[in-house]
Amino acid sequence: MIRSFFSHQFAKVQEINRKYAKPNVEMSRWVKSSLLFLRLYLILLVCLLLYKFITLL
Amino acid sequence: MFSISNIYYEFRRIWKAISLFFILSGPGLVVMIADNDAGGITTYAATGAKYGYHLIWFLVLLVPVAYYVQEMTVRLGAVTKRGHGEAIFAGFGAFWGWFSLIDLMIVNWLTLVTEFIGMTSALRIFGVPPWLTVIVVCIVMLIMVVQGNYWTWEKIAILFCAVNLIYIPGAFMVNPSVHDVIHSGFMPHMPPGGFTNDLFFFIMANIGTTIAPWMLFFQQSAVVDKGTKEKDIPWGKVDTFVGSVITVVVAIFIVIVTGTILPGVDVDDAAQASLMLMKTNKYAGTFMAIGLFDAGFLGAICISLASSWAFGEVFGWAHSLNNKIREAPWFYGSYFLSLITAGCVVLIPKAPLVLITLFVQVVAVTLLPAALVFLILLLNNKKTMGEYTNTLWQNIVTSIIVVVIVILSTLYGISALFPNLFK
Numbered sequence: 380m381i382r383s384f385f386s387h388q389f390a391k392v393q394e395i396n397r398k399y400a401k402p403n404v405e406m407s408r409w410v411k412s413s414l415l416f417l418r419l420y421l422i423l424l425v426c427l428l429l430y431k432f433i434t435l436l
Numbered sequence: 437m438f439s440i441s442n443i444y445y446e447f448r449r450i451w452k453a454i455s456l457f458f459i460l461s462g463p464g465l466v467v468m469i470a471d472n473d474a475g476g477i478t479t480y481a482a483t484g485a486k487y488g489y490h491l492i493w494f495l496v497l498l499v500p501v502a503y504y505v506q507e508m509t510v511r512l513g514a515v516t517k518r519g520h521g522e523a524i525f526a527g528f529g530a531f532w533g534w535f536s537l538i539d540l541m542i543v544n545w546l547t548l549v550t551e552f553i554g555m556t557s558a559l560r561i562f563g564v565p566p567w568l569t570v571i572v573v574c575i576v577m578l579i580m581v582v583q584g585n586y587w588t589w590e591k592i593a594i595l596f597c598a599v600n601l602i603y604i605p606g607a608f609m610v611n612p613s614v615h616d617v618i619h620s621g622f623m624p625h626m627p628p629g630g631f632t633n634d635l636f637f638f639i640m641a642n643i644g645t646t647i648a649p650w651m652l653f654f655q656q657s658a659v660v661d662k663g664t665k666e667k668d669i670p671w672g673k674v675d676t677f678v679g680s681v682i683t684v685v686v687a688i689f690i691v692i693v694t695g696t697i698l699p700g701v702d703v704d705d706a707a708q709a710s711l712m713l714m715k716t717n718k719y720a721g722t723f724m725a726i727g728l729f730d731a732g733f734l735g736a737i738c739i740s741l742a743s744s745w746a747f748g749e750v751f752g753w754a755h756s757l758n759n760k761i762r763e764a765p766w767f768y769g770s771y772f773l774s775l776i777t778a779g780c781v782v783l784i785p786k787a788p789l790v791l792i793t794l795f796v797q798v799v800a801v802t803l804l805p806a807a808l809v810f811l812i813l814l815l816n817n818k819k820t821m822g823e824y825t826n827t828l829w830q831n832i833v834t835s836i837i838v839v840v841i842v843i844l845s846t847l848y849g850i851s852a853l854f855p856n857l858f859k
Contacts, residue, residue, distance in 0.1 A: 395530065395750060402529040404817050413813060414528070417806050424802050424849075431853045 461675040462590040463658035464510065466738065467651050468502060468679025469597040472686050473735030474554020474706065475547075475793070476645040477728050480687045482703040483638050484694030489612075490628070492621030494639065495687050498646045501837050502680040505647050505808065506655055508815050508834065510672035511824045513659030516814075520656040521746030524810050527817065532810070537750055539803040544650050544743045546796045548778035551739065553789050554732035556782050557707035561714075561725045570779035577737055577775060581768065586661050586757040593737060599730040600686055606723035607689040610716075612696040621688075640848035647841055649803040650742040652811060657745035661756050669824065690727075693720055736775065744771040801849030805842040812838060 404410060472480075483491055509520065516523055521540065525533030555573060556566035580592050627635060655676075664672055694701075694709055697716050703709045706728045714721030741757075744767050748755020754764035761768045781787055812834055815826040826834065 391751060395525070395533075399525040399530045399533055402527055403819070404527040404813060405819070410813055413809050414532070417809060420805060420846075421802060424846075427850065427853060428798070 457671060457674060461671065461678070462594065463655050463662060463664075464506065464672060464675030464677070464679040465597060465682070466590065466593045466679075466734070467506065467655040467658070468676065468683040469600050469686070470654075470731075470734040470738040471502070471646065471648065471651060471683050472600060472731050473547075474551050474558075474728060474732035475735075475796070476687070477554070477690060477706040477731045478703070478709075479641045479645045480690040481694045481706045481709040481724070483642060484691035485698040485701045485703040485709065486634070486638060487627045488695040488699050489617050489621035489692065490625070491638065491642070492617070492688050492691055493624045495642065495684050495691065496622070498642065498687075499680050499684050500833075501643075501841070502646050502683065503677050504830075504834050504837055505811070505841075506651065506676045506680065507673050508811050508826070509652050509656040510659055510664070510676055511669055511821070512811070512814055513656040514664045514666050514669050514672060515822070515824050516820055517660055518656075519660055519745050519749040520653045520807065520811070522749035523656070523814055524807075525750055527814050528810060532806070533750065536803065536806060536810070537746055539799070539806075540649060540653060540746055541743055543796065543799045543803055544739045545774055545778060546792055546799060547648070547650065548736055548739050548774060549781050549789070549792050550796055551732040551736040552779050552782040553793070554706065555729050555736070557705065558710070558725045558729035558732065561707060561710055567783055570783060573733060573736065574772070574775055574779060576733075577740070578772070580737065581757060581771065582761060584758060584760040584763075589757050590658075590662070593734070596730055596734050596737075597682075600727060600734065601682075602723045602727045602730070603686050603689040603693065606720045606727070607692040607696075609720045609723070610693055610696045610713075612692050617692060621692075637848075637851060640844045640851065643841060643844040644797065644800075644848040647804070647808075647845075649800060649807050650739045652807050653746050654738050654742035657742065657749070661745070661758070666824070690724075693724065736778075740771050740774045740778075743774055744768070795852075797852040798849045801846050804845055805838075808838045808841065 480495075512523060513519070518526065521533070521537050524536045552570065552573075556569045559569045560566065580589055583589075629635070659672060693713065694703065697713050697720065698709065701712065703712075706724065710721045710725040710728060712721070713724050745755055747753070747770055748764070748767045751766070753766040755767040756764065759767065781792070782789070812826070812831070815821060815824075815834075816831065818825050
């Protein structure tokens with residue numbers, strides 16, 4: 380039962396990934412640079428969190 | 437005779453407009469007043485105690501900040517008929533969609549824990565044990581949604597919003613000097629002591645509580661669930677504007693209460709402020725505690741719904757408050773699961789509640805910039821937004837607001853990680 384639940388959910392996630400595989404916002408230079416900024420911002424935050432975690436240990 | 441009929445006509449016209457506003461209003465009022473959640477009440481109480489009335493003018497500036505950001509969710513929801521989670525999936529693909537959804541789930545659940553901390557600590561003042569608070573709150577929230585009607589849920593939520601106004605009579609009870617409030621509160625100036633690290637921290641905290649990620653997701657989903665149409669957008673804007681004014685008015689009255697009774701006192705949480713207020717003015721302290729409970733309650737109903745709506749949209753489950761429980765079991769199941777687990781955390785002896793409160797700020801800054809940037813980009817997508825695309829003026833205003841919010845909330849989050857950075 381648990382196995383069928385998880386396999387069903389996994390199939391659902393794959394279906395969602397397929398459904399939203401192609402973004403419908405036009406990837407202009409402005410949009411691309413905004414997404415790049417977000418990626419760099421998140422990497423910076425993750426680095427800060429890791430630094431805090433390591434210094435706490 | 438002519439003038440009497442004219443007056444009567446005008447009266448009917450205004451009354452009709454007011455009636456229509458009360459029918460169409462809701463998501464904006466609820467989200468904005470729920471923005472003054474347990475964490476927000478603590479921030480305003482601490483601001484008033486630390487700086488007296490000197491930062492009231494700064495709170496006034498938060499009206500357009502909150503309005504311009506939340507107004508975009510009204511347009512996006514009414515035009516696309518999609519919640520924010522689904523809109524991100526559709527607009528930017530699965531990677532950013534999953535990132536936003538999972539991050540939203542984590543930050544909302546953690547925030548929900550802080551709302552329960554606020555509610556239990558407020559009712560503990562009246563001798564109510566935390567376990568009883570958690571059980572009663574969960575039952576009331578169950579009753580609010582089981583009737584399977586969005587409209588009824590919204591009107592009950594607005595009733596709880598009205599309780600949030602309790603800070604207004606509370607402020608009058610402490611007899612503040614109106615002259616001082618007007619002269620040192622509403623005239624923009626630097627508080628005594630100048631621009632210090634402490635002041636910067638409080639400015640960051642107040643900005644940080646004005647816009648939270650769940651607010652964007654909640655209002656857009658609520659607009660969709662309510663069935664708001666494109667022609668209703670002007671009313672949605674009025675609803676949002678009225679809500680943003682009320683939220684700041686309530687914040688100002690909290691600052692007046694603690695600024696009058698507890699000047700110079702370091703306030704760590706609103707429940708502590710309530711107890712201190714009770715020593716000077718029993719009723720003001722009681723009102724503060726009731727308001728804190730109500731703030732936590734409002735925050736909890738909105739936050740748990742924001743997550744359930746987002747999951748329902750993406751996974752394709754039935755996800756409307758107009759559905760009965762048997763019609764939307766996953767939607768209501770996730771709603772109760774998040775509520776009950778968050779409530780149970782508060783009941784765990786020696787649970788790291790302070791750490792959770794700090795962690796909320798850190799996790800929130802991983803989602804807020806992304807959600808805000810996506811919001812502006814989606815509002816500039818002519819293909820879906822048509823005539824409701826952001827104008828140049830709206831882009832300039834919202835971009836400035838978003839940049840300021842991102843910088844200050846990020847610094848606020850970092851200050852939670854490294855407390856001595858701004859000291």
